[in-house]
Amino acid sequence: xxxxxxxxxxxxxxxxxxxxxVLTGDTGAITCPGQFVNIELEGLYLRRPISVCNLEGDxxxxxxxxxxxxxxxxxxxxxxxxxxxxxGLGNGYNTAYSGGSPLLIGGxxxxxxxxxxxxxxxxxxxxxxxxxxxNTASDVFYEEExxxxxxxxxxxxxxGTYGIKGFVTDAMKVCGEYSYTFSCGPEPMLxxxxxxxxTDGQYSFEERMGCGFGACMGCSCKTKYGYKxxxxxxxxxxxxxxxx
Amino acid sequence: xxxxxxxxxxxxxxNPIIPASGTFGYGTEFAELYDLNILGSIxxxxxxxxxxxxxxxxxxxxxxxxxxxxxxxxxxxxxAVCGHELPRLAALYRKPVIANISGFTVEEYVVCAWAMESQxxxxxxxxxxxxxxxxxGGMSFGVSPEAAAEVTKAVKAVxxxxxxxxxxxxxxxxxxxxxxxxxxxxxxxxxxNTLLAMRIDLKTRKPVLANKMGGLSGxxxxxxxxxxxxxxxxxxxxxxxxxxxxxxxxDVIEMMLAGASAVQIGAANLKNPYVCKEIIEDLPxxxxxxxxxxxxxxxxxxx
Numbered sequence: 001x002x003x004x005x006x007x008x009x010x011x012x013x014x015x016x017x018x019x020x021x022v023l024t025g026d027t028g029a030i031t032c033p034g035q036f037v038n039i040e041l042e043g044l045y046l047r048r049p050i051s052v053c054n055l056e057g058d059x060x061x062x063x064x065x066x067x068x069x070x071x072x073x074x075x076x077x078x079x080x081x082x083x084x085x086x087x088g089l090g091n092g093y094n095t096a097y098s099g100g101s102p103l104l105i106g107g108x109x110x111x112x113x114x115x116x117x118x119x120x121x122x123x124x125x126x127x128x129x130x131x132x133x134x135n136t137a138s139d140v141f142y143e144e145e146x147x148x149x150x151x152x153x154x155x156x157x158x159x160g161t162y163g164i165k166g167f168v169t170d171a172m173k174v175c176g177e178y179s180y181t182f183s184c185g186p187e188p189m190l191x192x193x194x195x196x197x198x199t200d201g202q203y204s205f206e207e208r209m210g211c212g213f214g215a216c217m218g219c220s221c222k223t224k225y226g227y228k229x230x231x232x233x234x235x236x237x238x239x240x241x242x243x244x
Numbered sequence: 245x246x247x248x249x250x251x252x253x254x255x256x257x258x259n260p261i262i263p264a265s266g267t268f269g270y271g272t273e274f275a276e277l278y279d280l281n282i283l284g285s286i287x288x289x290x291x292x293x294x295x296x297x298x299x300x301x302x303x304x305x306x307x308x309x310x311x312x313x314x315x316x317x318x319x320x321x322x323x324a325v326c327g328h329e330l331p332r333l334a335a336l337y338r339k340p341v342i343a344n345i346s347g348f349t350v351e352e353y354v355v356c357a358w359a360m361e362s363q364x365x366x367x368x369x370x371x372x373x374x375x376x377x378x379x380x381g382g383m384s385f386g387v388s389p390e391a392a393a394e395v396t397k398a399v400k401a402v403x404x405x406x407x408x409x410x411x412x413x414x415x416x417x418x419x420x421x422x423x424x425x426x427x428x429x430x431x432x433x434x435x436x437n438t439l440l441a442m443r444i445d446l447k448t449r450k451p452v453l454a455n456k457m458g459g460l461s462g463x464x465x466x467x468x469x470x471x472x473x474x475x476x477x478x479x480x481x482x483x484x485x486x487x488x489x490x491x492x493x494x495d496v497i498e499m500m501l502a503g504a505s506a507v508q509i510g511a512a513n514l515k516n517p518y519v520c521k522e523i524i525e526d527l528p529x530x531x532x533x534x535x536x537x538x539x540x541x542x543x544x545x546x547x
Contacts, residue, residue, distance in 0.1 A: 001276060003518060045462055045515060046306045086517070208302040208452075210313060211514035214273045216266065217289070217318040218304035220297065227297055227318065232273070 001088050001213050002029035006060065008081045011074075014141040017066045018109070019075050024058050029088025032095075033116035034184070034204055034236050037062070038212035040084040041073050047086065048074075049212050049231070051184075051204075053112035053142075054119070060087075063112035063142060089212050090235050093117050093202055099179025100126055105168050105193050107133045107185025111142060113204060114184055118149055127151070129178060131171045133189065137162035169196040181239070191244055201239045205230050246531040247538040248524075250284070250506050252483055253406035253431045255340055255367040257284035257506060260496060260539060261524050264487050264510035265290050265344035265370065265410075266315065270329045271336050274513070278521045280337045287342035287434075287508060288333060290372050291360075293352045295321035300454035305443040310462025310489065311511055312441050314455035317346055317375055322359050330363055340367025344410070346375060350398045357399040357407075369405050371395060374412030374437035375459075386412040386437075389424030396428035406431035408485060413465075413472055414440050422476040432483040434508065435476060436469045462511040463489045470502050477503025477544050493523050493530040500539060501546040 006025030013019055030037075030052060037060070038047035048070035054061035066075050077083075095102075095117070102121060106114045111132050121128040129152040134140050136159050146153055154171045155163030164171050168185075169192045181201030183193045190203045207230040210218035214232030221228055223241040228234060248259040263274075265287040271280050280286065298316030305312040319325065333341060343360040347353035353371060360366050373386035373395055385391045392409060399407050409425040411418055413436040422433055438459025443452040451457070469488025477484060486504025490496060491512040499507050512519040527539075536542055 001273070001517075003277075003516075040515070043308070044306060045309060045311050045511070046304070047515065208304045210304045210311065211267075211517070213517060215269045215517070216304070216313065216514050217269075217298065217315050218313060219301065220315075220318055221301065222297060 001086055002026060003084070003086050006083050006085050008077050008079055008083065009059065010079065011077050013075070014063070015139055018063065018141045019066065020053070020061060020063045021074060021077070023060045023062065023083065023085070025060070025085065027055055027058050027060050027087060030055055030060070031088060032092035033120050034092035034113050035088060035090045036212070036235065038086040038089055039070070039074070041070050044070055044073075046210060047212060049089070049209050051113040053115050055116060065109040086212060090231060091233065093182055093204070093236050095120055095124060097180060097200065098126060098182070101178050102126060102128050102180040102182055103172070103175065103178035104128050104130045105172065105181065105183040105185070106131075107168060107189040108135070108139065110185030110189070110204070114182065115142065115145060117182060118146070118151060122149060122151070129175060130154070131156065131168045131175065133158070133168035133185070134162070135159065167192065169193060172196050194239065194242065197239070202236045203239065203242060204235045205237060206235060246528045246536065247540070248527055248531070250539055252368060252485070252506055255285075255406065259284045259524055259527060260500065260506035261520050262287055262342065262485065262506055262508045263513055263520055264508035265342075265372070267510045267513045270333045272332065274517055275336045277517055281339065282524055283337070283520055284506060285339060285342055285367065286333070286337060287344050287370055288329070289319055290317050290344040290346050290375070291319050291322055291325045291356055292317055292346050293322050293355050295319070295324065302452060302454055303458065305452040305458065307443060307460070307464065310460055310464035311514070312443060312453060312458035312460050313438070314453045314458035316455065322356055326359055326363060330365060334365045341365055342368045342370050342408075344370045344372055346372040350395055353395050354398050354402055358402045361403045361405060366405060368408055368432070369399065369403055370408045370410050370434055371399055372410045372437070374410050386421065387415050389421050392421050393424040393428035396425050396430045400429040408432040408434050410434040410437055412437050413468060413488075418472050419475050419479045422480050426480045426482050430482060432485065433476060433480065434485040434487065436465070436472050436488045439465055439468065461489065463491055465489045466495060470499060473499060473504050474502040474546065478547060491519065493526040496523060496527065497530060497534065497536070497542065500542050501544070503544040503547070505543050
């Protein structure tokens, strides 16, 4: 974990309520995809945890959905503003067990960390496949960026306005063989993916956090191997330890 | 050269800054950021006889100048604390620490205190009779003078270490409870614990916390804590550890002027993990600004 000041370089609107913010600063504490940063915002006591979407040198990309006061404040930020971040938080995804053709499944605001994960898997010489689920066509974001990775990529929308009509699990049924499952999204989706998946896997959870670095026990959950803190021992849990 | 040393019942602290129980774990996470040995002491995560998960999540809520928690005393239980956590903490921190303990019966407080008695690195035992997040136990001992006195007497009987009672602000008259603890033999008092509070989510129209209510901490409660320390200081002779929203060196001095011999820093650690270090480094400057040579000289100075 590191604490540092970052400068906003860009802050773009991607959909009605999803934004991409590029920040520059000391990213040295970020070691793997699936980790998050905790952002101090004016007038809010607790920091806001946001997952890392991409990392290139000292440039950090956060893709976030506006859901409350904190993310709303972020969405209004212009270039050149300063933000106090705790970085390198959470365990992140471990790619050691992925096999050659892992399946990545994201839902809505859970898609961003899969971008950095897909890049890492490609760098390791693996052939990841990707399924992203959204509610409707206008909610789809980051499609072009994911397409540029050159991997097998399916989009589903619940109302059928774009891609395959249905849920990510419908796409899973027809995606062929895969060696491992990585997932991030709302809990009902994670559960459905967990039930549908034929392989071992890692699932990224979210919870309301106090500190974000393991001190306050605010975000604990029960696992088969004892109590874990989503912020420190997670947010990524292995399939074999999850208790729903 | 200003003198930041303070004394709590014979335990000398190099400065009055103590991370508060429940906001610092057993120090592990903070030891990655700075050398814990700069701290006056550490009040580690509250211990109960049995392991506890605590309440259901969500158990954290935000507010304008503070936060609510309904963690509910999650801890690995007395045996794991004494066997694993305390040796690990001793390796990170050389000075005496404060053992915060809770119970659901008087006997459980006694069992915890008795186990802490034989731990060399414990300087003070802090009895939590004020956790607002545990039904049927915890706070019920802190809301009546008789019950608080009963716990104090029972714990004093099994330990030679100084016993501090951590008091609840969720009472009509904190002074009468403080007096009852002093009469029952308490060596000191810690105040205040969190204030019972609530937030409601406008989208779901339900309380944010699964437990519905939780304890409010942070700058929002500082003036309340300060007032209670001031009142209790006038009523008792035993030392007070002041806490509740302390976030800066100025707050430390204000709390000591109200009557605190030392202070605990709670919620601020969660917002800024470096806050204790920054306050300790800032204290000499602020002392000089306000012409304070020794912190011990200002305790209760506002009276």
